[in-house]
Amino acid sequence: MFDIERWQEIFDTISKNKLRTFLTGLSVASGIFILVILLGFGQGMQNGIAQEFEGDAATSIWVWTQTTQKEYKGLNPGRQIQFRNEDYTTIVDKMDLNIDGKSKFYRPRGITATYGNDVLFYQVLGTTPEVQFIENEYIVSGRFLNNADEEQVRKVAIISAKIKREAFKNVENPVGEIIRISNIPFTIVGIYKERGNDQEEDRIFIPIKTAQMVFNGADKLDNLSFTLPAAENFDAAVAESVAFKSEVETFLKQKHSIAPDDQGGVGIYSPMEEAKRYYSLITNIKLFFWFVGVCTIIAGVVGVSNIMLIVVKERTKEIGIRKALGAKPWSIIGMILHESIFVTAISGFTGLILSMGLLEIIGPNIEVDYIVNPSVNFNIALATVFLLVIAGAIAGFFPAWRAATIHTIDALRDD
């Protein structure tokens, strides 16, 4: 290894056989390059999915009422479940749950909202001030619902930017305008906008207490929603939302006499679990990338082996000459392996550096959904380089050994 004379001999050989060296190097470097890029994008997709779901209020849990599907304790299936205020307060105050944000909804039935002579074809929904945090809403004009609205049972309403656009075309600022809900006047106090899509901007919010009292809601609730405190990592977040979901579900089913295994009765959804599904999809995609990458590496190994085989074959006569001049078999084998390892290592590292450099440069600039900062584990990339180098050495060893140990006279006769 530290035989300077041999290094010089090898540099001579390499520099005078540029094409051969180049081809060997190219096959190794491109193999590594492709592998690293593939692995990088696999990781990038994983990062992208994680970010997509961690970004907004992803740790939220939605609960709604449904009809039951199973007979239970003498109760017929098809029974419509109705949540009550007490359900909400029990979950929030009595159960030992770690809740960050919470909100409840009541949707008055059989009502019509109007503005002047126009019917407003939007959903009227009673809710609490916290909803804006849970749903990522923000105010573009006026204010959101507040606690005073709630306590004083004010007849106020919040409309969306979309509603303003569609139903208040001729009004410069709808804040302060009066709308009528089942002929009862409500004052618009704010306009909200939904982050992202405006599909959810079809709702007019009023204070929940108002909704319940004015529209015969008593203590009825239709929907509950919660958010959980930020978890340490993605897996913890998934685990926590699953645990939360099951506790709430168990409680509500028990409270409303719903069979524990009933698919109906209580609807409950957590986007985190959806993310989990994406996540395992990503794991599969990564596996696929690995598979392609490993195939690439195998192709690289086969390529390097073939080149080594040809190189040694081509050099059989040279080996004979060297032996006639006094080269020992092991010095021949050593020379060939030394050269092969040197070339594959240099080109392997070149491929590694180029591909990692590329990822480093373009990675942070990639702006595609679901791909964030593609990068690769350096140790894994390094290990593949070593794998290729070793494979090249092994592939070179056998023909080298054969060429070095056949009778010199036979090697010399080779043409």
Add this chain to the structure above:
Amino acid sequence: MIEIKNLHKSYKMGSNSLHVLKGINFSVEEGELVAIMGSSGSGKSTLLNILGMLDELDEGSYTLDGVPIKNLNETKAAQYRNKFLGFIFQSFNLINYKNAMENVALPLYYQKVGRKERQEKALRYLEQVGLKEWATHLPSELSGGQKQRVAIARAMAAEPKVLLADEPTGALDSKTSYEVMDLIQKINDAGNTILVVTHEPDIADMCKRIVHLKDGVIVEDKKVEQVRASQYV
């Protein structure tokens, strides 16, 4: 210097066996210039290859400079070749990607001579064969005669005890052949032992002794009056 007793060699080819050398007895003193003659296929190269430890004998004994040569593995054979023998081949056998000087220096690399000294020595031997100006040329840029002179310089560079030349002029025209023989005679004049395989009588006449091979045995072994090649050059 060389002593061979009852040497036999056969080549196996499938079930057949070709008995090429059938009991050769022969010895060479230091400083001799011996021509080995015979028609094509008479076993001249086979004999020379065995003397050069490139091939193995089947039967008999071979002593080189007092060292019995038998049952050598490749490693030992390589050492002996490097120390005792220099080869000159009909087809030159230069390494095509190395220039003249690097080719000449190669046996010295295997003698573990340092790079600088190797190059100096190689240049000196190239000068002796009149090719100093061609030191940096690749074999492909040299004529046949020049290539053979590079090969001779290479064989000399290791300072071997015996030079073995297999048809050194076989691939050359007669004028170039005489130049090469002139060189070989001069090397012999300096005291080196040389064996030359040839089937050309005029080349054999330029040696000091002619050994005639026929059907695997020596049929004639005579000392001759040397014809100097220089008169034709």
